[in-house]
Amino acid sequence: MRVFLNFFMVFALLFLANCATNNNSQNIVDKTPQAQDPWEGFNRGTFAFNKVFDKYLLAPLAKGYRIILPTEMRKGVRNFFSNLREPWTSINAALQGDFKNSGNSILRFGLNTTVGLLGIFDVATSLGFEKQKEDFGQTLAVYGVEPGPYLVLPLLGPSTVRDALG
Numbered sequence: 461m462r463v464f465l466n467f468f469m470v471f472a473l474l475f476l477a478n479c480a481t482n483n484n485s486q487n488i489v490d491k492t493p494q495a496q497d498p499w500e501g502f503n504r505g506t507f508a509f510n511k512v513f514d515k516y517l518l519a520p521l522a523k524g525y526r527i528i529l530p531t532e533m534r535k536g537v538r539n540f541f542s543n544l545r546e547p548w549t550s551i552n553a554a555l556q557g558d559f560k561n562s563g564n565s566i567l568r569f570g571l572n573t574t575v576g577l578l579g580i581f582d583v584a585t586s587l588g589f590e591k592q593k594e595d596f597g598q599t600l601a602v603y604g605v606e607p608g609p610y611l612v613l614p615l616l617g618p619s620t621v622r623d624a625l626g
Contacts, residue, residue, distance in 0.1 A: 496609075503612040510617060536580040542591070543572045543579025552594040556602045561592045597626025 497503060550565035568584040568591065576583045585591060600622050608621030
């Protein structure tokens with residue numbers, strides 16, 4: 461009987477708590493600051509363009525790519541292009557004063573380009589040299605450049621002005 465009474469009390473408490481209202485809730489919502497997007501019209505138009513472009517061109521191409529190439533070959537292609545970004549990562553790490561990661565990226569590039577057959581195989585990670593991702597947007601941030609307004613780029617998607625430059 462006591463279990464039933466406890467269950468009834470919990471049920472009643474939950475039911476009655478959901479019936480409670482707050483007459484000031486509208487005032488609280490009105491005081492919530494709204495995000496400022498000075499380029500909202502451009503961003504919405506670019507987003508709509510990107511959505512159509514993705515639906516009718518990129519998505520079918522990606523599906524065909526996945527059908528044609530087996531997983532191992534897709535990984536090799538991804539590794540090859542990832543290896544090409546290593547020198548840029550090294551430069552940006554050095555500009556940020558992170559010489560350890562700069563040297564790591566140079567070493568990764570050398571190992572993957574030679575032993576990894578132009579970067580198709582990522583041998584550097586298996587040897588303990590982890591991939592770092594540094595770009596010019598991060599470098600600008602280290603030097604105090606503000607991110608700037610939200611920006612949707614054609615084909616590339618959402619960003620900020622600082623990261624779009626990077």
